[in-house]
Amino acid sequence: xSAYDAxxxxxxxxxxxxxxxxAVAKAGLKTIHLAPAGPPDRRTSALMMPSIxxxxxxxxxxxPAGIGHxxxxxxxxxxxxxxxxxxxxxxxxxxxxxDAFGWNFxxxxxxxxxxxxxxxxxxxxxxxxxxxGFGADQALTLADGTILRAPLIIGADGKKSLIRSxxxxxxxxxxxxxxxxxxxxxxxxxxxGTSIEFHxxxxxxxxxxAGGTRANLVWIDDGAVLERARAGGxxxxxATFLEKSQRLFGTIALATPAFVFPLSTLSxxxxxxxxxxxxxxxxxxxxxxxxxxxxxxLRDVADLAAALAAADRSRPDWAIGxxxxxxxxxxxxxxxxxxxxxxxxxxxxxxxxPAQALRAGGLWALKLAPSLxxxxxxxxxxxx
Numbered sequence: 001x002s003a004y005d006a007x008x009x010x011x012x013x014x015x016x017x018x019x020x021x022x023a024v025a026k027a028g029l030k031t032i033h034l035a036p037a038g039p040p041d042r043r044t045s046a047l048m049m050p051s052i053x054x055x056x057x058x059x060x061x062x063x064p065a066g067i068g069h070x071x072x073x074x075x076x077x078x079x080x081x082x083x084x085x086x087x088x089x090x091x092x093x094x095x096x097x098x099d100a101f102g103w104n105f106x107x108x109x110x111x112x113x114x115x116x117x118x119x120x121x122x123x124x125x126x127x128x129x130x131x132x133g134f135g136a137d138q139a140l141t142l143a144d145g146t147i148l149r150a151p152l153i154i155g156a157d158g159k160k161s162l163i164r165s166x167x168x169x170x171x172x173x174x175x176x177x178x179x180x181x182x183x184x185x186x187x188x189x190x191x192x193g194t195s196i197e198f199h200x201x202x203x204x205x206x207x208x209x210a211g212g213t214r215a216n217l218v219w220i221d222d223g224a225v226l227e228r229a230r231a232g233g234x235x236x237x238x239a240t241f242l243e244k245s246q247r248l249f250g251t252i253a254l255a256t257p258a259f260v261f262p263l264s265t266l267s268x269x270x271x272x273x274x275x276x277x278x279x280x281x282x283x284x285x286x287x288x289x290x291x292x293x294x295x296x297x298l299r300d301v302a303d304l305a306a307a308l309a310a311a312d313r314s315r316p317d318w319a320i321g322x323x324x325x326x327x328x329x330x331x332x333x334x335x336x337x338x339x340x341x342x343x344x345x346x347x348x349x350x351x352x353x354p355a356q357a358l359r360a361g362g363l364w365a366l367k368l369a370p371s372l373x374x375x376x377x378x379x380x381x382x383x384x
Contacts, residue, residue, distance in 0.1 A: 049100070
């Protein structure tokens with residue numbers, strides 16, 4: 001077998017992939033990051049305070065106020081019209097002793113910041129090339145025909161991960177008929193720091209603060225419904241938004257084009273084995289409910305950094321040890337968060353009266369019981 005080209009190779013150029021490459025390089029490993037250029041990610045990410053704490057400690061973000069917008073309240077409105085409806089509920093960060101639950105960022109701004117940090121790391125080499133194969137002896141075949149090897153391979157190459165598939169990780173995947181429509185809106189009346197969720201039978205219609213009168217929209221509904229709405233043109237789409245938002249914010253104007261993304265869940269039995277670890281959507285993917293996507297990916301990266309810090313790299317099998325340790329560190333968080341998001345999403349779609357009653361009763365309990373609210377805050381924010 002040829003000598004290794006690096007200590008670690010990170011595959012995937014999304015936010016989780018760049019964060020992982022930075023973490024691995026900062027751990028002192030010679031790192032190659034394979035990050036083929038893709039279209040700009042025009043989505044946003046609501047990052048909870050534990051994620052903000054990690055970004056600060058890792059040197060990825062100095063002041064979140066410089067590139068993001070504080071999330072100080074969450075308002076939930078049951079707009080299902082069902083026989084048993086949940087109460088309108090308002091959660092405030094002050095109840096948890098916080099100035100904010102988290103911050104909402106444009107993914108493009110986060111990526112610019114991550115790239116700036118990566119560019120300053122001497123032990124990190126980034127290549128604008130994809131991977132076409134992964135085989136024996138930790139060998140990666142690149143799109144340009146190059147073959148690279150490293151004892152530790154980090155797959156951050158998304159839902160359709162080649163690394164995950166080639167390494168033989170078992171997945172559980174569920175595809176939904178629902179999709180998500182995302183765009184930015186300009187509102188006549190600003191929503192301040194409040195994220196507002198209108199819960200409809202096919203999923204929530206959520207407005208997330210983006211500064212001033214701007215709000216990020218995430219509308220979940222049947223995929224065919226969303227495609228028809230988008231195809232109807234800007235004027236008809238704005239009329240639909242006015243109806244869905246119950247005309248609470250005055251006039252609405254489209255600030256960006258609308259995009260529709262299909263929804264599915266994906267999970268793995270183990271997040272690491274045999275010198276391969278999976279981070280971000282290569283290991284888990286959920287509907288955009290409860291703001292868990294990138295939050296969970298950053299917790300992956302934090303645990304990868306911890307596993308690397310604990311590793312004895314003088315051992316010939318150190319990379320296998322890192323992958324095993326990483327898998328153990330991630331197991332409970334992945335199971336807990338996956339169960340929470342899946343239960344919440346399915347409860348929003350539930351038509352049976354007992355399920356409606358349980359959901360409404362649950363929100364009443366959260367509304368009235370401070371101890372339950374604190375537990376919900378901790379779980380939703382990803383507190384360990």
